[in-house]
Amino acid sequence: MxxxxxxxxxxxxxxxxxxxxxxxxxxxxxxxxxxxxxxxxxxxxxxxxxxxxxxxxxxxxxxxxxxxxxxxxxxxxxxxxxxxxxxxxxVEYCESGTEPFYLTLKERVEAYFEKHKVNPRVHPNMLPKSILVIAGYMLFFYITFFGLQSFSLSVLSALAMGYFAAQIGLSIQHDANHGAYSNVNWFGYLMSTSLDFLGASSFMWRQQHVVGHHSFTNVDNYDPDIRVKDPDVRRVTSKQPIQKYHSFQHVYLGALYGLLALKGVLLDDFAAYISGSIGPVKIPKMTNLETGVFIGGKILYIMYMFVLPSLFSHHSIFQCAVLYVASQFVCGWTLALLFQVAHVVPEVDFPVVDSSHGRPKVHQGWAAMQVRTTTNFSTNSMLWTHLSGGLNYQIEHHLFPSVCHLHYPSIHPIVKAVCEEFNVPYYSYPSFWAALKAHFLHLKKVGSEHFELRLSG
Missing domain, CATH: 3.10.120.10 (Cytochrome b5-like heme/steroid binding domain)
Known part of the structure; x- marks a missing residue:
């Protein structure tokens, strides 16, 4: 027996x-x-x-x-x-592990890579692209604080430094922390710590983004990217509590998004470390290596970003602070806006969890949910693919997070065709600007719903 x-x-x-x-x-x-x-x-x-x-x-x-x-x-x-x-x-999803849509899609995408003898996790252009981006960041850091006598020109350089910092986040650490950078584990891990070089924690990012956001995309109380506390400064779905100030969120969030990088470096990582959680995501105990990278990354960042300029820059400490904040606002705006247009727009779903029978459930398949909660933009533009780190193909990324973003244009037709075959809605904006407009229109609508309902009642 x-x-x-x-x-x-x-x-x-x-x-x-x-x-x-x-x-x-x-x-x-x-x-x-x-x-x-x-x-x-x-x-x-x-x-x-x-x-x-x-x-x-x-x-x-x-x-x-x-x-x-x-x-x-x-x-x-x-x-x-x-x-x-x-x-x-x-959360338990329908047809978990047996979803016909995802099985068919994976078979065809895997067949594409096998036919062309391509490793989906590796792309030959990633290393030169990474060298260019990191070199650009270091060059503009030097120019900003040490290379120019003119403060006005240093401000322009600081803006460029912030943009290249965002590019490290979009094009290097994002792939690396998804395991989509290299077949050599130590090298892939090294590139994932490029985020620590920018002052943020790769460990905390993996917990929030990989564990939280990718597992529970747009699921309220599970996805830390759409809400981490109450009251929250944002309201992105009608199921979330509303505050009076949300009726103005489409105005003030445009400015507050610039604080994303500063908030992550100076506040969020330490708050998560102390509290042991990022919203609904519970933080596991760090390994010795992860602890060393977390602490070492913070020390390295403080030394080169704050100590060196205060000691050796010809700009005053106040001017250095202004240059730093300017760079961080550019970085924050770039990161926030590119991520928000993928998941917080009118066309996407915000799945509701059913806990009426014990274990929480979502009554749709996980892969189909990834498509319904996500949008693309400018999918015919290789320029935007590079500038966004592949986030213009966010649907492909959520379905195949371990695939290097430079492969997304190749698998895009396959994904779109299978979505059509299984009647899974696939939405893509013609341009980034169209997606950005849709994002703020969504914020305005959701932020004003309470008042519209009150008037109609």
Whole structure:
């Protein structure tokens, strides 16, 4: 007789949350992948959600053949307990692991890469592009604080420095922290820490973006990118609480988006470290390497960005502060606006979680939900692909986050065709400016809904 599979609660699984003791929940089954961690081709991404449900991350990051390898690591199943303290850390999607739309799409995209003998995680143009971007950032940093006597010209240089900082975030660390940069794990990890070089934490970014945003895109109370606290300065869906000031959010957010980079460097990382969470995302314990990168990155940034200019720049400390803030506003605006036009526009969905039967559920497939919660723009422009780090193909990115962004134009026709075949709505704006206009129109509408309803009542 076959023995019954071992049953584990989510609470028991959560205790195995380190690289040396790594359990994952995938489609209701429990896997002990501790022995595989050192050999994982995706490096540390294997334990980015250790001890938790990793179904969506596993499915979106792995080709179909990897499913066949899971069996050797299976140790049991999740025991569904109604009062399990960790039920709210995950969402169950329809057809999880068997979604016909996603299976068909993955088969065709994988067949494309196999036919053309292309490694989807690597593109030969990424290294020269990275060198150009990092060199540009360092050059304009030097010019801003040390190279020009004219303060006015230094301001212009600071704006360029901020733009290149955003490019590091968009075109280098974004791919690297998704495992979409290199087949050499140490090199991919090194490039992921380019974000730490900019003063922000790559560890915290992975928790917020990879774990939170990609698993639960636009799902209120789960996706930290659309709300992290109440009251929030933004309201992006009619299900969120409304404040009187939200009726002006389409005006003031245009300015506040510029604070994104400053807020991340000077506040958010430390707040997450102290509180142990980023909104609904609980932060796991850092490894020694992650702790060293977190602390070392902050120290390095303080030294070259604040200490060196205060000691050696011919500009006054006040002028250096102005130059720094100017650069950070450009960086913040660039990052915020390019990300917001993908998910906070009128055409996208904001899925609602149904918790009426115990474990939270979303009544649609995860992959189809990625398309419905996301939009593209300027998909016929290679220039925008480079300038946005591939965010103009945000739908392709959410479906295949481990694919280098320079491959998105190639798989775009495949994705669009399969969406049409399965009647999954696929929306793309003709230009960035059209997408940007739609974003602020959405903010205006959602921010004013309460008052419109009150008047009509």
């Amino acid at each position: 076959e023995s019954r599979p071992e049953k584990y609660s989510l609470e028991e699984v959560s205790k195995h949350n380190t690289p040396n003791d790594c359990w994952l929940v995938i489609w209701g089954r429990v896997y002990d992948v501790s022995a595989w961690v050192p050999h994982h081709p995706g490096g540390n991404l294997i334990f980015v959600r250790a001890g938790k449900d990793s179904s969506q991350l596993f499915e979106s990051y792995h080709p179909l053949y990897v499913r066949k390898l899971l069996g050797r690591y299976c140790i049991g199943e999740v025991n569904e307990v109604a009062n399990d303290s960790l039920q709210q850390s995950t």
